[in-house]
Amino acid sequence: MSLLVSRNVTRSGLILARTLPANRIGMPAAARLYSAIHTQTSLEVPHRSRTADADGSAAALAAGRAHATRLAGLHIPSDSSPHAALASEARHLDLGASAAANIAGMHTSTSSSAAALGLSQHDVDAENKAPEGLVGHQGRGTEGAHYNGKYKLPEAAAPLTDLAIDSMGGWTMMNPIYTEAELDTVKVVNRAPVTLSDKAAHGVVKLLRRCFDMFTGYIAKPIPAEVLAQNPIPIAELRKSGQLLSDKAWLLRIILLESIAGVPGMVGGTLRHLRSLRLLRRDGGWIHTLLEEAENERMHLLTFLTVAQPTLITRALVLAAQGVFYNVFFLTYLVAPKTAHRFVGALEEEAVRTYTHCIEDVTNGLVPEWNDKPAPQIAIDYWRMPADSTLLDVIKAVRADEATHRFVNHSLANLNQKEDFNPFALAEASPELRGTRAGFTREESAEFARQTQSRMLGAPRANKEDAE
Numbered sequence: 001m002s003l004l005v006s007r008n009v010t011r012s013g014l015i016l017a018r019t020l021p022a023n024r025i026g027m028p029a030a031a032r033l034y035s036a037i038h039t040q041t042s043l044e045v046p047h048r049s050r051t052a053d054a055d056g057s058a059a060a061l062a063a064g065r066a067h068a069t070r071l072a073g074l075h076i077p078s079d080s081s082p083h084a085a086l087a088s089e090a091r092h093l094d095l096g097a098s099a100a101a102n103i104a105g106m107h108t109s110t111s112s113s114a115a116a117l118g119l120s121q122h123d124v125d126a127e128n129k130a131p132e133g134l135v136g137h138q139g140r141g142t143e144g145a146h147y148n149g150k151y152k153l154p155e156a157a158a159p160l161t162d163l164a165i166d167s168m169g170g171w172t173m174m175n176p177i178y179t180e181a182e183l184d185t186v187k188v189v190n191r192a193p194v195t196l197s198d199k200a201a202h203g204v205v206k207l208l209r210r211c212f213d214m215f216t217g218y219i220a221k222p223i224p225a226e227v228l229a230q231n232p233i234p235i236a237e238l239r240k241s242g243q244l245l246s247d248k249a250w251l252l253r254i255i256l257l258e259s260i261a262g263v264p265g266m267v268g269g270t271l272r273h274l275r276s277l278r279l280l281r282r283d284g285g286w287i288h289t290l291l292e293e294a295e296n297e298r299m300h301l302l303t304f305l306t307v308a309q310p311t312l313i314t315r316a317l318v319l320a321a322q323g324v325f326y327n328v329f330f331l332t333y334l335v336a337p338k339t340a341h342r343f344v345g346a347l348e349e350e351a352v353r354t355y356t357h358c359i360e361d362v363t364n365g366l367v368p369e370w371n372d373k374p375a376p377q378i379a380i381d382y383w384r385m386p387a388d389s390t391l392l393d394v395i396k397a398v399r400a401d402e403a404t405h406r407f408v409n410h411s412l413a414n415l416n417q418k419e420d421f422n423p424f425a426l427a428e429a430s431p432e433l434r435g436t437r438a439g440f441t442r443e444e445s446a447e448f449a450r451q452t453q454s455r456m457l458g459a460p461r462a463n464k465e466d467a468e
Contacts (some may be wrong), residue, residue: 265294285425410439
């Protein structure tokens with residue numbers, strides 16, 4: 001069996017196809033066509049609430065496909081289902097209501113959220129006076145000025161003839177967008193190790209987890225129901241006895257975790273980038289996904305840094321941990337990339353477990369400092385969240401991201417590291433799959449690739465054949 005895959009996506013969106021041998025997983029090594037479609041689609045879908053129904057998602061997807069027709073000259077039927085058992089639409093394809101729905105009001109900054117970020121009135125006034133489409137506070141710990149989802153660039157008084165705005169492509173980092181229903185699908189999942197290298201990777205993660213728990217004073221045990229039933233809950237006593245983390249202890253744990261979590265994706269992307277240059281051939285779509293992971297983890301860190309700034313001791317710990325971990329992981333990925341991806345998958349399992357515990361504590365009122373705390377503006381900008389989102393919403397989005405990394409790395413660890421294409425180069429599995437499963441098998445990755453390719457190219461070709 002051979003799989004039809006697209007090998008290149010030109011700037012205008014046209015797709016060139018070729019057939020790959022059966023021992024390759026049929027995913028293109030080139031661009032994400034629908035990333036560009038998403039950028040344009042956001043302009044055309046009416047504003048909807050964050051909890052918009054599936055009909056709204058289908059309408060948004062249909063609008064995106066209609067625009068794709070104008071961009072690439074393709075005929076994509078509007079009645080095809082936006083979801084499938086394995087090959088659900090990618091985050092780029094099926095952004096639905098959650099991505100396009102919140103464009104209009106996602107950057108409204110209230111005085112309460114500005115105060116929570118420690119922003120001066122000068123910062124707030126500067127943003128209010130900024131050109132339309134330009135958002136982002138300039139205060140401490142914020143993302144800085146950038147263009148929002150509308151992507152309306154300012155026009156020069158004398159347009160430059162040698163720099164066309166429409167020459168900018170859609171090759172951008174994936175920006176995770178979730179609905180509330182998708183955030184609630186994330187589960188704690190453990191993949192049982194099979195091979196000796198799997199057992200070694202899981203063993204190292206478990207050892208690091210125990211050491212990290214001891215250092216941060218973390219106890220992974222839920223508070224008994226009878227204690228939660230007390231009014232008021234004896235939070236001070238629980239923290240003093242070590243059964244409960246304070247808000248500062250949670251932040252210390254999260255900042256240390258995220259400062260390390262951003263390393264593997266960059267190391268893997270760097271080594272694969274150099275390998276592609278060294279061998280003078282394409283990478284099979286791996287580099288972009290790994291760099292997306294690194295950027296996503298860095299945004300987690302920047303988000304929590306707006307809640308509290310680390311002490312000098314914490315900064316020293318981050319410096320030491322990064323120096324050691326980067327070099328160890330670099331050597332591991334150089335020698336055994338499959339084991340490295342399995343290690344990251346196991347590490348993300350623990351991250352999902354930690355954030356699930358944190359969400360439960362905040363929901364149960366055990367971290368009163370975070371009750372109804374406004375979401376940082378950087379989080380609202382990055383995840384395209386409603387302006388009235390809370391820190392709890394942010395933590396749920398971070399957990400969903402970690403579940404995605406868990407799923408992706410376990411899936412990549414199941415592949416042939418030198419021959420197989422990255423199954424997520426053009427599309428991602430649905431949030432439900434990413435949140436409830438450890439990953440794809442190699443066969444499932446091939447099937448996912450085939451279905452994705454069929455969605456993007458199969459339907460137009462079938463229609464063309466029928467017309468002839």
